C-alpha cells in the first residue's frame with residue numbers, strides 16, 4: 001500500500017538465500033572465518049606432522065593449557081562489544097592469583113579466600129568502569145591505570161612465587177575426567193562453563209543486548225537503555241573473570257607468581273579480535289572469542305611441535321590479527337553500505 | 342507571558358518557567374508549556390528556537406536551570422530517558438537514535454523484550470516488532486540488520502519503538518522529516534487512534550500542512566522564548582508564520598520561480614548518463630543535466646531517487662551504463678572521481694554521512710573546499726570569507742563559526758551541510774532532500790540561494806519529497822517509481838496535482 005511496502009516486496013523477490021543471510025547475519029562472518037582458520041590449522045598441522053597432531057591428547061590439552069586465557073577472553077568480549085577495552089586483565093589475574101596463594105598459605109580456607117579474590121577482581125573492574133562511565137576517562141587509559149594498580153598490588157602481596165598446597169586447588173588441575181584418550185580437567189570445565197554462560201548472557205538477557213546497543217550507538221541512553229549501569233557492569237565482569245583466571249592459573253602452575261600474565265591482556269585481545277569481535281564495538285560473539293583462543297593455542301602448540309622459537313607464535317598471531325582486522329573492516333564497511341530501499 | 346490551564350481536560354504535563362542555558366546560548370528562557378490528555382500539541386518555531394531542547398528538558402536528558410515539571414499534578418525530576426519512560430513518556434528524538442548493528446526487530450523492542458523463563462524470547466520479539474511495524478504500514482524482514490534499510494524505514498522503526506510502550510505521553514520530534522505522503526497518513530491514523538484513547542501527543546514538524554492536519558493546539562517558541570499557545574482553529578497559517586519568525590514572510594511566494602527560465606540545451610550536457618543502473622537497486626536510467634539547469638527528481642521514497650544519484654556520484658558502483666561529462670566519458674567508481682570532476686553531493690543522511698559533530702561549524706563548512714584542494718591548506722582569509730558568506734546566506738544560528746557543529750539544532754546542522762557543498766563551487770550540485778528539517782523562512786532562503794547560483798551557471802540535481810519545492814525550482818523533472826525512471830516532465834506544464842497524479846499513475850495519458 002505504501003511505497004515502502006512495494007519496495008520491500010520487490011527486494012524480497014530478488015533476494016536469494018545468500019542475500020537474506022547477508023542482510024541478517026553479516027556480522028557472524030568474521031567468526032566463521034576464524035572457525036575456518038582453526039580447521040585449516042588442524043588439517044595443515046596434521047599433514048605437516050604426518051598424522052601426529054590431531055590426537056585426543058593434544059586437543060584435550062589445548063583446553064587445559066588455555067583455560068585461563070579463555071576465561072579472560074570471555075570477560076573481555078563483554079567490554080569490547082560495548083566499544084571499550086580492558087588492559088588490566090593480565091595483571092588482575094596475577095594479583096588475584098598471588099593473593100589467593102598467599103591467603104591459602106596463611107591457612108585461610110578456600111571458601112573465604114576465593115570470594116575475597118573474586119571481589120578484589122570485581123573492585124578493580126568497578127574502578128575502571130566508574131572512571132570510564134562517570135569521569136569520562138578513555139577506557140584505554142582507565143584500564144591502563146587498572147593494569148598498574150593490579151600489578152603493583154601483586155608485588156605488594158609478594159615479590160616471589162608462593163606455592164599452593166591446598167588440596168582443593170590442586171584438585172582443579174590434577175583431576176582428569178577421562179573418556180578413552182580424551183580428558184578434561186575441572187579448570188577446563190570451569191572455563192567452558194564461563195564461556196557458555198557468557199554467550200548465554202549476551203544472547204538472551206536484556207543486559208547482554210544492552211552491551212551491543214552501547215557498542216552500536218553512542219547515544220543509546222536516549223533509547224531509554226540503562227547505559228551507565230551496563231557500562232560499569234561489563235568492567236566488573238571482566239574483573240571477576242580476571243579473578244577466576246587467577247584461580248585457574250594458580251591451580252595450573254601450582255603457585256602464585258606476581259610476574260604472571262605480563263602481556264596476557266594482549267593475547268586475550270588478539271584472541272577476541274581473531275574470534276570476530278570488532279574493536280569498535282557492537283559486533284562479536286563470546287563463542288567466537290572461544291574459537292579465537294583455540295586458534296591462538298593451536299598456533300602455539302604447532303610451533304612447539306615443530307621445535308621452533310615461541311616468538312614465532314607472536315609473529316604469526318600478529319600477521320593473523322592484521323589480516324583479520326582488514327577482513328573485518330571490509331565486512332563492516334560492506335554491511336554498513338545500505339542498499340537503500 | 343504565562344499560561345493558564347483552562348480547558349476541559351486537566352494538563353497531564355505542566356512545565357513552568359523552564360530555563361536552560363548552554364555555554365553562550367540561552368536555549369530556553371522562562372518557557373511554560375502545558376500538555377493535555379487527548380490532544381495533539383505542536384511545538385512550532387524556527388530552527389534553533391528551542392523545541393528539541395524543551396523536549397529534552399521534559400524527558401530528563403537536560404537538567405533545567407530553573408523551572409518545574411509536573412506530571413499529572415506531581416513534581417518530577419527525571420534523570421534520563423529511562424526514567425521518563427518509566428513514568429509513561431515515550432519519545433522519538435529528532436536525530437534517529439537506533440542501533441544499526443542490530444536487527445530491525447530488536448531495535449523496535451530493545452529494552453522491552455518479552456521474556457520467557459528468564460531469557461529473551463526471540464520469536465516473540467520479532468512477532469511483536471512485526472506487529473508494531475505493521476501498525477505503521479510496513480512489512481519488512483524484522484531479522485534483517487537495520488543498517489540495510491533506508492532513512493525512511495529507520496524513522497518508522499524509531500516511531501514503532503515509541504509505540505511499544507503504552508505511553509500516556511508520546512513525543513515526536515520531527516518524525517516525518519523523511520517520510521512520504523502515504524507513510525505520513527499511516528502515522529496520522531495511528532496518532533489519531535492514540536489521541537482518541539486519551540494519550541497526549543507532542544508533534545514537532547516544519548511541514549505546516551501536517552501540523553494543520555493533525556494538531557489541536559500549537560505552542561510557538563521564538564529564540565528560546567514562549568510566544569504563545571493557540572488553538573489551531575484560531576490561528577491561520579500566515580499568522581503562525583509571523584509569530585514564528587517575528588516578521589511577515591511575503592518573500593516566500595515572491596521568489597521568482599526558476600522553473601520558467603529557458604535553458605540552452607544545444608551544447609553538450611554537463612552530465613549525460615545513459616543506461617546507468619545496478620542490479621537489484623535501480624533499473625537502467627538516463628539523465629541529462631545541462632549548464633545552469635536545475636533538474637528535479639520526484640517520486641515516493643523508495644522509488645530509487647537516492648539510488649540514482651549515488652550511482653552518478655560513485656558512492657555506489659553502477660554495473661551498467663556510462664556517464665559523460667561535458668562530452669567526455671567519465672568513470673564514476675568512487676566519490677573521489679566525482680569530486681575531481683566537480684560534482685558535489687549533499688546526502689540525505691546527515692548524521693551518518695554528513696556533519697562531523699566534533700568539528701566546529703567553520704571547519705565543517707570548509708571541509709568540502711579542503712577536500713577538493715587536497716593537502717594544500719585553504720588560505721585563512723578565504724576560509725573566513727566563505728564561512729561568513731554562507732553562514733549569512735543560510736542564516737545559520739547561532740552565528741558563531743567556532744561553535745561545535747554537534748551542538749547546533751537539527752535544522753541548523755542541515756544548513757551547515759548545504760553550505761559546505763555550495764561553498765565548493767561545483768559544476769554540478771546534487772542535493773538530496775536538502776530542506777529536510779529546515780524551517781519555512783530558511784527554506785525560502787535556501788531556494789533563493791540555489792536559484793541565484795544556477796543563474797550564474799551552476800547545474801543542480803534536486804531531490805525533494807516536497808513537490809512544491811521541486812516544481813518551483815526545477816525546469817525539468819524526472820519522475821521515478823519502483824526503482825526505475827518512468828518519465829521526464831517539463832515543469833512549466835505541470836501543477837502540483839498534475840505531478841502527484843503523474844507519480845501515482847505513471848502519467849497515463851498526461852505525459853508531456
Ligand SMILES: Nc1ncnc2c1ncn2[C@@H]1O[C@H](COP(=O)(O)OP(=O)(O)OP(=O)(O)O)[C@@H](O)[C@H]1O
Pocket residue numbers: 363364366367368386387388389390391392393394395435738739748749750751752753778780
Ligand atoms: N548540547 C548543546 N550545547 C550547546 N548548545 C546547544 C545544545 N543543544 C542545543 N543547543 C542550542 O540551543 C538552541 C536550541 O536548539 P534546539 O535544538 O532546541 O532547536 P530546535 O527548535 O529543535 O531547532 P530545529 O528546528 O532546527 O530542530 C540552539 O541555538 C542550539 O544551538
Ligand SMILES: [Mg+2]
Pocket residue numbers: 392393394435514750751752
Ligand atoms: Mg530540533
